[in-house]
Amino acid sequence: MATIEYVLGDITAQEVDVIVNAANSSLLGGGRVDGAIHRRGGPEILAECRRLRAGHYGGGLRTGQAVATTAGRLKARWVVHTVGPVWSDAEDRSQFLEDCHRNSLAVATGLGATSIAFPAISTGIYRWPVDSAARIARKAVRDAEIDLIRFVLFDQATYDAFARP
Template sequence: MTTIVLVQGDITRQSADAIVNAANSSLLGGGGVDGAIHRHGGPAILDECRRLRASHYGKGLPTGRAVATTAGELDARWVIHTVGPVHRASGGDPSLLTSCYREALRVADELGARTVAFPAISTGAYGWPLEDAARIAVEAVRAMDTAVEEVRFVLFDDRAYEAFAAQLG
């Protein structure tokens, strides 16, 4: 049984087996959570992302998919990069956002990760409405058959924390 924990704070300060990055499809860093993970994790993450782009993901990582790299200087073994959907561009298709959580947990299982820290995927610049994103995230994790023992949602502010707390009841 997976335990779901909520934490308000900075995902780059978490200690976990795997930290999930709300990446862009280029895998080469960006703003928000993606930029923070690359900055705090150091150049080793970008180096592995460049190798992934040169081999398996020449056109970038597709929306809803996930792939792992080293965590560099973060207090984790791995970073699991997943590309969330842009709300307006996807038409608000919940299956794409659900896929981010399922795929990240699938990769975590392949790695043997037991603790995984997630941000609120797609709720920043990608514009997914927070309450809907929280519902999708919690439902996706609860429905997933995974060996991950703890899923930690690391939420940046009060509003996000409260949206996720409301979903956990």
């Protein structure tokens, strides 16, 4: 059973095997977590993302899917990119958010990773309510077969929501 940690901090500074990127579907970088990972990780990440787009992911990465690249200059070995769902009052998209976590864990396990760091997927520009995202994320990783799962949270309110029992 995995050890689950919650930390307030910068996901790009984590010393883990895998950092999960809350990516946009283009895989070509963006804002917030995605932009920070690409900036700090360097051009190697973008180069691999471009190769993915030129191949199997020509149409981009679908919501809930996950794919790995190098971590470039990050302290991690790999970055697993996943596209979170945009919040909707009219449609339940929680399965997609759960898929982001489960598919990221499956990719990480396939790589032989023993530790992984997640951001609060979809809670930024995609407007997912933090309390709901925290419940979904905790449920999705509960039975993971990886040694360490770390949620790296960017502000105190988000940390409080994830760390709440």
